[in-house]
Amino acid sequence: MIVLGADGYIGWPMAMHLSRLGHRVVAVDNLARRAWDEEGGTESLVPIATMEQRVARWHELTGRTIAYEPFDLCDHDALDACIARWRPDAVIHFAEQRSAPFSMVDREHAVRTQANNIIGNLNLLFSIQAHVPTCHLIKLGSMGEYGAPNIDIEEGYITIEHNGRSDRLPFPKVPHSFYHLSKVADSQNIHFACRIWGLRATDLNQGVVYGCETEDTHLHPDLMTRFDYDSIWGTALNRFCVQAATGQPLTVYGKGGQTRGYLDIRDTMACITLTLDNPPDEGECRVFNQFTEQFSLNQLAELVTEARRQHGQETSVVHLPNPRVEAEEHYYNAKHTRLLDLGLQPHYLGNTLVDSLITLVARHTDRVDPVLLERPSVTWRAGGNEVWRQYARPERRSELASATAELVGRATRVTPAPPAGADGIHPAPAVAAS
Amino acid sequence: MIVLGADGYIGWPMAMHLSRLGHRVVAVDNLARRAWDEEGGTESLVPIATMEQRVARWHELTGRTIAYEPFDLCDHDALDACIARWRPDAVIHFAEQRSAPFSMVDREHAVRTQANNIIGNLNLLFSIQAHVPTCHLIKLGSMGEYGAPNIDIEEGYITIEHNGRSDRLPFPKVPHSFYHLSKVADSQNIHFACRIWGLRATDLNQGVVYGCETEDTHLHPDLMTRFDYDSIWGTALNRFCVQAATGQPLTVYGKGGQTRGYLDIRDTMACITLTLDNPPDEGECRVFNQFTEQFSLNQLAELVTEARRQHGQETSVVHLPNPRVEAEEHYYNAKHTRLLDLGLQPHYLGNTLVDSLITLVARHTDRVDPVLLERPSVTWRAGGNEVWRQYARPERRSELASATAELVGRATRVTPAPPAGADGIHPAPAVAAS
Numbered sequence: 001m002i003v004l005g006a007d008g009y010i011g012w013p014m015a016m017h018l019s020r021l022g023h024r025v026v027a028v029d030n031l032a033r034r035a036w037d038e039e040g041g042t043e044s045l046v047p048i049a050t051m052e053q054r055v056a057r058w059h060e061l062t063g064r065t066i067a068y069e070p071f072d073l074c075d076h077d078a079l080d081a082c083i084a085r086w087r088p089d090a091v092i093h094f095a096e097q098r099s100a101p102f103s104m105v106d107r108e109h110a111v112r113t114q115a116n117n118i119i120g121n122l123n124l125l126f127s128i129q130a131h132v133p134t135c136h137l138i139k140l141g142s143m144g145e146y147g148a149p150n151i152d153i154e155e156g157y158i159t160i161e162h163n164g165r166s167d168r169l170p171f172p173k174v175p176h177s178f179y180h181l182s183k184v185a186d187s188q189n190i191h192f193a194c195r196i197w198g199l200r201a202t203d204l205n206q207g208v209v210y211g212c213e214t215e216d217t218h219l220h221p222d223l224m225t226r227f228d229y230d231s232i233w234g235t236a237l238n239r240f241c242v243q244a245a246t247g248q249p250l251t252v253y254g255k256g257g258q259t260r261g262y263l264d265i266r267d268t269m270a271c272i273t274l275t276l277d278n279p280p281d282e283g284e285c286r287v288f289n290q291f292t293e294q295f296s297l298n299q300l301a302e303l304v305t306e307a308r309r310q311h312g313q314e315t316s317v318v319h320l321p322n323p324r325v326e327a328e329e330h331y332y333n334a335k336h337t338r339l340l341d342l343g344l345q346p347h348y349l350g351n352t353l354v355d356s357l358i359t360l361v362a363r364h365t366d367r368v369d370p371v372l373l374e375r376p377s378v379t380w381r382a383g384g385n386e387v388w389r390q391y392a393r394p395e396r397r398s399e400l401a402s403a404t405a406e407l408v409g410r411a412t413r414v415t416p417a418p419p420a421g422a423d424g425i426h427p428a429p430a431v432a433a434s
Numbered sequence: 435m436i437v438l439g440a441d442g443y444i445g446w447p448m449a450m451h452l453s454r455l456g457h458r459v460v461a462v463d464n465l466a467r468r469a470w471d472e473e474g475g476t477e478s479l480v481p482i483a484t485m486e487q488r489v490a491r492w493h494e495l496t497g498r499t500i501a502y503e504p505f506d507l508c509d510h511d512a513l514d515a516c517i518a519r520w521r522p523d524a525v526i527h528f529a530e531q532r533s534a535p536f537s538m539v540d541r542e543h544a545v546r547t548q549a550n551n552i553i554g555n556l557n558l559l560f561s562i563q564a565h566v567p568t569c570h571l572i573k574l575g576s577m578g579e580y581g582a583p584n585i586d587i588e589e590g591y592i593t594i595e596h597n598g599r600s601d602r603l604p605f606p607k608v609p610h611s612f613y614h615l616s617k618v619a620d621s622q623n624i625h626f627a628c629r630i631w632g633l634r635a636t637d638l639n640q641g642v643v644y645g646c647e648t649e650d651t652h653l654h655p656d657l658m659t660r661f662d663y664d665s666i667w668g669t670a671l672n673r674f675c676v677q678a679a680t681g682q683p684l685t686v687y688g689k690g691g692q693t694r695g696y697l698d699i700r701d702t703m704a705c706i707t708l709t710l711d712n713p714p715d716e717g718e719c720r721v722f723n724q725f726t727e728q729f730s731l732n733q734l735a736e737l738v739t740e741a742r743r744q745h746g747q748e749t750s751v752v753h754l755p756n757p758r759v760e761a762e763e764h765y766y767n768a769k770h771t772r773l774l775d776l777g778l779q780p781h782y783l784g785n786t787l788v789d790s791l792i793t794l795v796a797r798h799t800d801r802v803d804p805v806l807l808e809r810p811s812v813t814w815r816a817g818g819n820e821v822w823r824q825y826a827r828p829e830r831r832s833e834l835a836s837a838t839a840e841l842v843g844r845a846t847r848v849t850p851a852p853p854a855g856a857d858g859i860h861p862a863p864a865v866a867a868s
Contacts, residue, residue, distance in 0.1 A: 161595075165586070184619075
């Protein structure tokens with residue numbers, strides 16, 4: 001079992017969860033997320049250990065081994081060698097740039113996001129086809145791929161009746177950002193690979209995840225996962241919790257009717273485990289909408305306000321100009337029954353949970369940067385603004401852009417000819433059963 | 435007016451057509467198509483002049499000037515300088531890798547196709563936003579983006595009634611290849627740029643184009659455009675014409691029920707001119723299906739057979755195993771009324787036209803390579819086969835892969851800081867009116 005992007009917010013808890021369940025886990029990450037923090041001057045509110053410390057602590061506390069392999073999916077040779085060596089039954093793919101605002105900073109960030117995500121995912125599809133065509137690919141997509149249509153959002157596909165005929169087709173997508181567009185492209189590429197090569201995949205359109213505590217992260221501070229509150233990497237709910245913990249007004253962008261799907265990080269663990277235990281058929285590209293509840297920003301602000309009220313504290317809410325271009329009052333009803341059908345028992349977001357999130361935050365308020373908390377640093381119409389420019393480190397950005405170029409270079413590099421005796425200089429990938 | 439990809443099969447006739455109409459035409463191309471021919475050992479059946487010869491001959495014969503600028507769209511600095519210098523009212527974007535089989539050769543070709551097309555198009559969107567936000571982007575897409583759904587294909591958008599509600603959404607796409615997938619990603623990125631920045635675009639989902647002769651190409655052999663018959667770059671109709679001219683059986687892949695939209699190259703000229711003359715509103719991403727007739731492969735083979743019969747010649751048809759993964763008998767009804775509504779007067783494919791195509795081919799039969807004519811070199815399940823390996827030049831491929839890497843490098847390179855006095859080191863793009 002390979003977890004790609006195992007240093008990330010969900011990737012690390014997932015690696016531990018699967019290890020606890022007895023899977024042999026290979027944890028792959030190039031630590032890009034930490035580099036992007038350095039670039040943009042942001043930081044997890046909860047301190048996180050290095051990958052080396054994490055896997056060592058995990059082994060010490062549980063006796064279980066997680067094999068950490070540092071490489072980038074855009075480096076096809078490294079990825080291909082990893083897949084060929086471990087021959088996984090399943091690959092769980094979190095290894096993408098996952099921030100909408102980061103993708104909207106400027107042209108270079110949009111290109112970097114789409115090149116990184118689309119090429120990495122393409123490389124993975126070809127490696128699976130070549131070495132383990134029956135492997136189950138579990139890919140993390142996003143509910144933000146769909147946008148906010150005026151009809152019910154189905155799980156990946158919709159049966160359309162039109163002029164007296166009918167077909168079941170991919171649900172039309174109107175994504176929210178260049179980041180979400182990269183995931184739409186991934187979904188399309190995966191769907192194609194299943195149709196053409198007979199691969200089997202589950203595309204999980206995940207909602208906004210909250211919480212840091214799983215049965216594994218709370219074992220030791222070295223096993224904690226990140227908590228982001230800034231406007232690039234954080235979520236509105238996380239920001240509200242930090243604002244509540246520090247006595248600031250909650251800042252809602254725009255009218256606050258923006259409604260999305262949400263889920264507890266423990267439910268992410270359960271959803272992916274259920275997905276693993278119930279693989280799709282060969283050639284099937286299955287799509288689940290992975291969230292448990294819908295909230296508008298105003299509803300989240302009210303939940304936080306109510307949680308504080310129970311401690312006798314008053315919380316105010318202010319509305320700021322919306323840095324994004326999005327509907328602020330809209331219909332939203334997304335289906336999410338397929339994981340429930342597999343047996344998911346959701347944890348719901350309530351006052352108690354909000355309270356425990358605020359308690360977690362309160363232990364680290366000395367690490368809060370008030371500017372990053374209060375001011376959006378990227379707008380959808382004009383890109384990175386003065387806050388972005390104040391915090392961003394151009395020399396770090398330059399290094400990262402070069403690194404991307406180099407990795408994309410590797411992605412388009414010609415593989416050396418096989419040794420004499422092989423049947424050709426451009427080996428065709430193995431044919432998948434289909 | 436800028437024509438991107440002006441050295442290509444349609445790009446070159448388009449540049450001349452617009453020049454004839456009195457537009458100031460800037461013709462951009464990095465000659466990638468010629469390099470890919472060298473890489474794969476393929477060649478236009480009709481000899482074509484260099485871009486320098488073409489623009490010189492055009493000037494000599496008409497007194498009109500086409501400014502040729504050689505650069506790659508993945509080189510953002512070059513593209514941005516060109517857009518900033520010429521400040522075009524319209525950009526016509528043909529500058530993409532446009533072969534489905536080429537994108538299916540192997541991983542590197544899939545990655546090269548998607549990186550080249552998606553990044554080039556993203557760079558263009560950002561340059562238009564920065565310098566000419568009211569410019570009309572005319573982007574060549576493909577009918578192959580839709581696939582072959584069991585419902586009528588609408589022009590870009592479909593109104594879906596679902597559970598008592600209704601929305602007009604992008605038509606769901608099930609594309610035929612990694613190449614077509616790159617165009618789907620482009621369409622999504624363009625749609626987003628129109629929504630967010632208020633750009634105006636027309637996405638032309640073009641059918642299969644046939645014919646080489648426009649009122650300009652026939653003026654002089656140096657002004658001819660290419661004719662491809664091999665299995666990577668050619669179309670089935672072109673292959674049939676060459677087979678007819680050389681007395682070979684027509685080779686239909688699979689059952690032959692594969693139905694697509696087709697149009698005459700003169701209608702392409704007319705469609706794009708009509709599109710230019712009737713621009714969309716600000717913020718509008720308009721989609722036209724650009725073709726005039728539908729044919730199955732069997733119907734095309736019958737047209738060719740009938741044209742030969744009128745010259746007293748018998749033609750046989752053989753069915754070969756299909757190298758592609760696609761439905762071979764399917765419903766297909768794609769709408770294409772919007773260009774007709776603007777005034778398009780189609781040229782229809784009939785015996786006479788097939789006859790003139792065969793006559794054109796007959797002048798060059800000494801240049802036909804029988805292996806490239808008869809044998810597909812790429813299959814959808816296993817990539818480039820022994821024919822591909824026989825013709826492909828690995829050293830050329832290696833150079834091209836390196837060039838791609840370098841250009842993607844430029845695409846993700848950080849632009850130097852502006853001179854002192856500017857307001858920041860990461861200039862935000864100009865805000866488009868929206």
